[in-house]
Amino acid sequence: MAPVATSEKDQAQGLVQETKAQKVFNPFYSPPGDDDGDVNYKYADFKASAPSFPNISYEPLKEQHVVERGLFADPTKANLFGAATKVKHLTPAIGTEIEGIDLRKLIDVQKDELALLVAERGVVFFRDQDINIYEQLDLARHFGPLHKHATTPIPRIGLEEVHVVYNDASRRPDPTSFSKLELWHSDVSYELQPPSTTSLKVITGPEVGGDTLWSSGYALYSSLSPGFQAYLEGLTAVHSAVAQADGNRAAGLPVRRQEIETVHPVVRVHPATGWKSVYVNPGFTRRIVGVPKAESDAILNFLFHQIGENPDFQVRFKWEVNSIAFWDNRIVTHSATFDFWPATRHALRATPHGEKPTSVADYERQTGKEAKDRQLEIWKQQGVKVELNQKPKTTKTRGYND
Numbered sequence: 001m002a003p004v005a006t007s008e009k010d011q012a013q014g015l016v017q018e019t020k021a022q023k024v025f026n027p028f029y030s031p032p033g034d035d036d037g038d039v040n041y042k043y044a045d046f047k048a049s050a051p052s053f054p055n056i057s058y059e060p061l062k063e064q065h066v067v068e069r070g071l072f073a074d075p076t077k078a079n080l081f082g083a084a085t086k087v088k089h090l091t092p093a094i095g096t097e098i099e100g101i102d103l104r105k106l107i108d109v110q111k112d113e114l115a116l117l118v119a120e121r122g123v124v125f126f127r128d129q130d131i132n133i134y135e136q137l138d139l140a141r142h143f144g145p146l147h148k149h150a151t152t153p154i155p156r157i158g159l160e161e162v163h164v165v166y167n168d169a170s171r172r173p174d175p176t177s178f179s180k181l182e183l184w185h186s187d188v189s190y191e192l193q194p195p196s197t198t199s200l201k202v203i204t205g206p207e208v209g210g211d212t213l214w215s216s217g218y219a220l221y222s223s224l225s226p227g228f229q230a231y232l233e234g235l236t237a238v239h240s241a242v243a244q245a246d247g248n249r250a251a252g253l254p255v256r257r258q259e260i261e262t263v264h265p266v267v268r269v270h271p272a273t274g275w276k277s278v279y280v281n282p283g284f285t286r287r288i289v290g291v292p293k294a295e296s297d298a299i300l301n302f303l304f305h306q307i308g309e310n311p312d313f314q315v316r317f318k319w320e321v322n323s324i325a326f327w328d329n330r331i332v333t334h335s336a337t338f339d340f341w342p343a344t345r346h347a348l349r350a351t352p353h354g355e356k357p358t359s360v361a362d363y364e365r366q367t368g369k370e371a372k373d374r375q376l377e378i379w380k381q382q383g384v385k386v387e388l389n390q391k392p393k394t395t396k397t398r399g400y401n402d
Ligand SMILES: O=C(O)CCC(=O)C(=O)O
Pocket: 163, 165, 187, 200, 211, 212, 334, 335, 336, 337, 347, 349
């Protein structure tokens, strides 16, 4: 049965109701499902069934104390890498896969090194992990106080700090309801202290499909010309929870915390690396503050398209059951694929709060250090003397399309 959009507003929010089954699909989170009869499913307790949208209300979030664990890490990551059998970078800009580690056995120095590695590489993957959701939450608490989401489902057993990602045959995505570009996001970036080292473990998944992509904000920053970098560094932008909350209301689901809009710097500095990253995302960033709307639209549109379309900034991960990803929401955006219907895909996320995003000027004032361009720093470490965005002097320019 073909899903039909219920209204233009629903379409705009990516909400679709299927005529008969009355199901709702919103690409940003798992809708409620008719899974109550599925008692044999081994992870039924964690599914996004009706009781997992409890009608409870949370107070507005207040300032929270966060300790940046990456600052305590040995930069060589000797303890983490020493325990691994393989460490493989997946692209130059972003993504590393580690083999031979059991995440349940990490000691605190290894957790700190993992935080720094994720801060440097954007996203780090492990496969075949037996870590359960309670252990995943405990590991996440090492990185910061855990976020409770206002609109997404929680497991029916009531772990409010877990964000459930769940799709199956009863939730058919409707490609007319959203563009792939607007699915790129940094989790809950509208919060006062948006997430840091976030983890997602796939506990049930399709044989093929359901990959996730991440895009590096460091690489996006590095790709820009110096004048444009400096211009962006002086800007702030509004991040909004309104569409997400309205999406829940339109679907008849509760909103557990009053939606907010928050202004963050367009370029933020990661506290552990000191590197500059573009911090806007199509999912939640609505406008740049204090510039003409046409200018804001043009700049955001350009940045959003670079995030979604520049493969040099991206990594794509093919999950297996028991794969887990750790990404630093401060410096990457991500986007799930929805190509696996009617298969079931089920994942659980733990989401620590990070610090209030720090602009370049604030970082330099607070630390007395100069914020850096990641790519220039890496080239410097490699002994390569080159400026970004200058034509190579020794190579004849010619086309790349052979
Ligand atoms: O399903 C996925 O791969 C990612 C979903 C997502 O955006 C998230 O859990 O933050």
